[in-house]
Amino acid sequence: MNPVLSAVESKLSSLPLPVQLILPDGQKLGSSSPDVTLTIKDKATLAHLAAGQVGVLGEDYVEGKFDVDGSMRDLMRIAAAILPGSPIEAARVGRLTELIRRLVSVWRHSIERDARQIQFHYDLSDDFYALWLDPRRVYSCAYFREPDMNIAQAQEAKLDHICRKLRLREGEKFLDVGAGWGGLLLWAAENYGVDATGITLSRNQHAYVNKLIEEKGLSGRVRMSLLDYRKLDESQPYDKIASVGMFEHVGRAQLDGYFSKLRRLVRPGGLVMNHGITAGGVDNAELGAGMGEFIEKYIFPGGELTHISHVLEHLAQGGLEGLDIENIRPHYARTLWAWSDALEAKLGQARQILTGAQGERSLRAYRMYLAGCAMGFQHGWIALHQVLAQPAQSGRPDELDNPEDLAYPWRRNYIYA
Structure with missing residues (x-):
């Protein structure tokens, strides 16, 4: 199987609620009795899902690259579950980076x-x-x-x-x-x-x-x-x-x-x-x-x-x-x-x-x-x-x-x- 699809299926199996994906070719992954269904229209969205890049997935949704059937509360439970780590973890930056941030x-x-x-x-x-x-x-x-x-x-x-x-x-x-x-x-x-x-x-x-x-x-x-x-x-x-x-x-x-x-x-x-x-x-x-x-x-x-x-x-x-x-x-x-x-x-x-x-x-x-x-x-x-x-x-x-x-x-x- 495609490594991206394998990673997506692994994500689906660990989610806190049943989810189904409908792929661009009509193939279905995940639960047959889902609380949330995501209809994917762009294959790049699958890579973002596999990587847990929830902000990029948000952009994909805004741009119409996938649709959601289900509640936004459930969708956010999914988003929190696929994150690769804490979104507030950050290493201390050096003086040059801090100066650039300040100038920006x-x-x-x-x-x-x-x-x-x-x-x-x-x-x-x-x-x-x-x-x-x-x-x-x-x-x-x-x-x-x-x-x-x-x-x-x-x-x-x-x-x-x-x-x-x-x-x-x-x-x-x-x-x-x-x-x-x-x-x-x-x-x-x-x-x-x-x-x-x-x-x-x-x-x-x-x-x-x-x-x-x-x-x-x-x-x-x-x-x-x-x-x-x-x-x-x-x-x-x-x-x-x-x-x-x-x-x-x-x-x-x-x-x-x-x-x-x-x-x-x-x-x-x-x-x-x-x-x-x-x-x-x-x-x-x-x-x-x-x-x-x-x-x-x-x-x-x-x-x-x-x-x-x-x-x-x-x-x-x-x-x-x-x-x-x-x-x-x-x-x-x-x-x-x-x-x-x-x-x-x-x-x-x-x-x-x-x-x-x-x-x-x-x-x-x-x-x-x-x-x-x-x-x-x-x-x-x-x-x-x-x-x-x-x-x-x-x-x-x-x-x-x-x-x-x-x-x-x-x-x-x-x-x-």
Whole structure:
């Protein structure tokens, strides 16, 4: 037998559920009563399957080289089982490689290039995102404060979780960096009475949120700007700042400057909340087995992850003091599965929105992306950290006495009360 087919048959025999392959010539391999059937249209896909290159297989699916009959949850169980090793294992790189990585990161994140990259993802179609996001269109990790919460409830719990950590107070100046479709911006304004400013690089999001602001009668107290964070005015500092699901787009080489910018934007004694995806491995620059390349090509061009240990180092280099660090990785796994299940339930409607050959490619990419990321968070290959910080203090004897000019009380009671 062909060595590739022999390797594929060996893989099939060790899978955690019954799978059948239908080859280009009509031959069938694997189970006669499958939970998942893969119809292969290109022989090269068999080599990728034998090698466990799940990211490359994702590309093959997007390009129509095989079809899937079965659930995305089962498909991800198969993907995890065929990996040749951990996708976060990486050897420490030399100084030259690290320098090259840094130069590439700098090149990838000019103001103009970042705008194009954000618009590539977020301006795909508002109607498409509305199919599988919650009614507030919160496109970041939810917080399942109670195990039986649905996605809409968990997203509201997340918005409130952030506001409570920031100890938002009526009349405070609040900045939301990367405000998306306005979920946190409007929640903070409506429930905590803050004067709220949001920024985005997405034209669709900018138009959508400004329409909501006007409809809700919040024009005097809430604003949304189409603006890069690097161009924010530092002359009038904010009391509290949140950055949710944004710093993944900043680039590793820019993290010192990013955190330094946030420090200059917040008043002394104010608070900054950075909520973002982090790498599961300390040394890997992206997920292995082709998964990082898949995300770069089809979903988030320019996205870069770094381990929480490095995040905290960059945060300190930027002049911020870490106060409270919470890893909510399993919450993102559940969030992504909720999104994936919602999209799978509405594939017909999605095809009416994303039309033509390019629309079908985009839909296939998002099916793989949502389920694949859910698998990644579930296995701990990637994580999600909320880091609460303040401008570094020179030291004061009254910090435990809750002085008016310091926002952080140095006790966690305020979060859980």
